[in-house]
């Protein structure tokens with residue numbers, strides 16, 4: 001299916017300006033909020049932006065005696081996401097308690113899946129350039145609860161806690177350290193986001209924090225990664241640092257770059273990189289230590305006694321698999337193969353699922369390339385300029401299709417079509433009707449029309465005198481010309497010519 005792509009081995013980014021060459025090795029842990037109405041173990045709403053502490057069930061607040069109840073819908077979304085990255089689905093998984101103290105974690109532990117995640121190994125095809133892709137292996141996806149939010153900047157003397165987010169379902173998607181550069185890391189997150197948005201399993205709104213990544217970075221001399229690949233022995237790789245909670249593709253790239261340089265400087269100075277968790281400061285353009293390995297939590301993971309192991313049936317997984325929508329890679333391949341689009345155009349049109357849907361509605365029953373041209377150049381160009389999206393577009397897919405049909409039938413030229421698009425954009429309406437009413441139809445042979453007008457005028461000098469005195473009589477000439485040309489001439493063009501010749 002995806003044989004139109006050229007897979008390249010991950011191409012290491014080589015850091016320049018150092019004493020020797022260094023390559024980057026990156027692995028990501030992406031936290032994706034499940035797009036569900038209710039939380040993972042309670043019926044409380046997941047609605048964003050609500051009054052603080054208004055979406056909190058007793059179990060979210062860890063009231064004594066409350067028991068978690070698994071949300072089947074969230075499990076289904078994790079399964080769908082797993083199938084979307086061609087991963088193994090584990091029919092038996094289990095929940096563990098990850099114990100730590102924090103004011104926004106009333107239970108004193110987070111329910112997660114350390115030992116038996118619901119989704120096993122998969123892969124993500126990362127698009128690097130048109131037709132060029134890389135495979136990033138996925139180690140696992142597990143389900144876990146999100147924590148609440150501590151607010152430290154509302155009062156000089158107090159901190160506040162908002163538990164609305166407590167217990168919201170997250171999918172943690174863990175990659176192998178297969179990512180070799182900042183751009184690839186950003187493209188990887190973008191691809192995961194795209195897949196999940198096609199599936200509807202995560203909104204992928206990075207600004208709202210419902211998609212965020214912990215970025216693990218290490219550096220190694222050339223050749224070391226190949227030895228790791230051959231043996232899967234991590235000791236060939238450098239010591240990694242983890243940059244926590246990144247929620248912007250731009251910052252992910254910048255953070256990787258500065259973190260790699262920091263590590264190289266330490267090693268070239270004869271020092272050793274310490275495995276630790278760091279934070280990226282976009283204002284200062286640096287990462288700084290959050291906690292070192294010595295301070296690392298001992299989470300004392302153990303199976304959550306309140307929850308039975310999660311057993312799902314293959315038949316249920318098959319049913320979910322049977323109802324999967326077309327995914328971005330397949331859609332893109334189909335646009336290239338069946339509609340004859342370039343790899344680049346297909347990539348642009350499939351980037352956002354809403355755009356792909358709009359394009360498909362325009363292209364249905366029409367020439368694919370022409371539809372792609374109009375959607376990408378005219379529509380997207382205009383939408384971008386106005387800060388709109390296909391969802392807020394003043395021109396619907398049906399209207400744009402109507403414009404294209406008029407070009408296809410020869411009723412209007414490509415040039416007139418742009419004027420027509422402009423009219424539909426600003427005034428709305430049915431393109432065919434607008435073309436009819438405003439006489440925008442193509443005049444194939446203006447010279448022939450002019451000759452016919454001249455002939456009628458020359459043959460009727462008396463009528464010309466009358467019409468010059470009474471402009472209303474010009475209509476008689478128009479009728480004569482239309483008759484003489486067998487009704488093929490554009491009435492508006494004839495009207496214009498007659499008026500001009502009569503000096504009106």
Ligand code: ADP
Pocket residue numbers: 025026027028029174175176177178216217218234237238239240242
């Ligand atoms: P932890 O749970 O302590 O964060 P994991 O084994 O789950 O550790 O690994 C976390 C992430 O770190 C994974 O995405 C993995 O690919 C990545 N990773 C592991 N070793 C390295 C390394 N040497 N360089 C870069 N990334 C790494």
Ligand code: MG
Pocket residue numbers: 029214242
């Ligand atoms: Mg980690």
